[in-house]
Amino acid sequence: GKPESGAMMTAFSFAGLHMGNFAGPWLRWLYFFFGVAGTAVIGTGLVMWLGKRQLKHAKSEHMPGELRLVEVLNIASMSGLLLAVAGFFWANRLVPIGVEGRADWEVNAFFIAWGLSLVHAVLRSGRRAWGEQLALGALAFALLPLLNGLSTHRGLNHSLLEGDWAMAGFDLTALATGLFLAWLAGKMLRSPKPVAKRPRAAKKPGTETAEAS
Known part of the structure; x- marks a missing residue:
C-alpha cells in the first residue's frame, strides 16, 4: 500500500499519546486521573484569581x-x-x-x-x-x-x-x-451566607482621658 506521509505519521503518533494507546489499563487510569487533576488545578486557579478581583468591585452594581x-x-x-x-x-x-x-x-x-x-x-x-x-x-x-x-x-x-x-x-x-x-x-x-462584621471593641473607661492628655 501507499506509505503514510510524515505529517500523517506525526498526527497518528500524537493521537495515540493523547488517547493513551501506549499504556495498559491501569496506567491509562492514572493517565486519566492526573490529566483531570491538572485541569482542576488550572480551573481552580482561574476561579480564585477572578474571585479576588471581583471583591474589589463588590460594592459597585x-x-x-x-x-x-x-x-x-x-x-x-x-x-x-x-x-x-x-x-x-x-x-x-x-x-x-x-x-x-x-x-x-x-x-x-x-x-x-x-x-x-x-x-x-x-x-x-x-x-x-x-x-x-x-x-x-x-x-x-x-x-x-x-x-x-x-x-x-x-x-x-x-x-x-x-x-x-x-x-x-x-x-x-x-x-x-x-x-x-x-x-x-x-x-x-x-445562597452564600452573608459575612457578619465583627463589632468594634468598646473602649475602656479612661482611654479617652488618657488620649486627650
Missing part, C-alpha cells in the same frame, strides 16, 4: 467588562466543556450506527453543546450559570449508564457479571462524575 468576559470564558471553558463531553457521549449512544456521517454528528453535538454553554453563561449571572451548568452536567453524566444499557443492552448489570471492565469502568466513571458535579452544583446554587 456592575462588574467591569473585562472581568465579566473572564467570568463567562471560565464558565464555558470548564462547566461548559464538561457539558460538551457529555453531549458527545449522548450522541454516540443515540445516533444509529448505520447513519452516514455518524462520527460528524458526535463532533457536532460536542461543539453545539459547548456553544450553547457559552450563550447560557452570557445570559445568566456568574454563580447561577455555574450551578445550572454543573447541575445539567451532573444529570447528563449520571444518566449515561442508563442510556448505555437501553441503547446497547450492555448496561452495568451485564458488564459487571460478564467481567467487561472496560464498559463497566466507563459507566461507573460517568456515574461518579455525575455525583461529583451534583455536589458542586448544590454548593453553587445554595
Whole structure:
C-alpha cells in the first residue's frame, strides 16, 4: 500500500499519546486521573484569581467588562466543556450506527453543546450559570449508564457479571462524575451566607482621658 506521509505519521503518533494507546489499563487510569487533576488545578486557579478581583468591585452594581468576559470564558471553558463531553457521549449512544456521517454528528453535538454553554453563561449571572451548568452536567453524566444499557443492552448489570471492565469502568466513571458535579452544583446554587462584621471593641473607661492628655 501507499506509505503514510510524515505529517500523517506525526498526527497518528500524537493521537495515540493523547488517547493513551501506549499504556495498559491501569496506567491509562492514572493517565486519566492526573490529566483531570491538572485541569482542576488550572480551573481552580482561574476561579480564585477572578474571585479576588471581583471583591474589589463588590460594592459597585456592575462588574467591569473585562472581568465579566473572564467570568463567562471560565464558565464555558470548564462547566461548559464538561457539558460538551457529555453531549458527545449522548450522541454516540443515540445516533444509529448505520447513519452516514455518524462520527460528524458526535463532533457536532460536542461543539453545539459547548456553544450553547457559552450563550447560557452570557445570559445568566456568574454563580447561577455555574450551578445550572454543573447541575445539567451532573444529570447528563449520571444518566449515561442508563442510556448505555437501553441503547446497547450492555448496561452495568451485564458488564459487571460478564467481567467487561472496560464498559463497566466507563459507566461507573460517568456515574461518579455525575455525583461529583451534583455536589458542586448544590454548593453553587445554595445562597452564600452573608459575612457578619465583627463589632468594634468598646473602649475602656479612661482611654479617652488618657488620649486627650
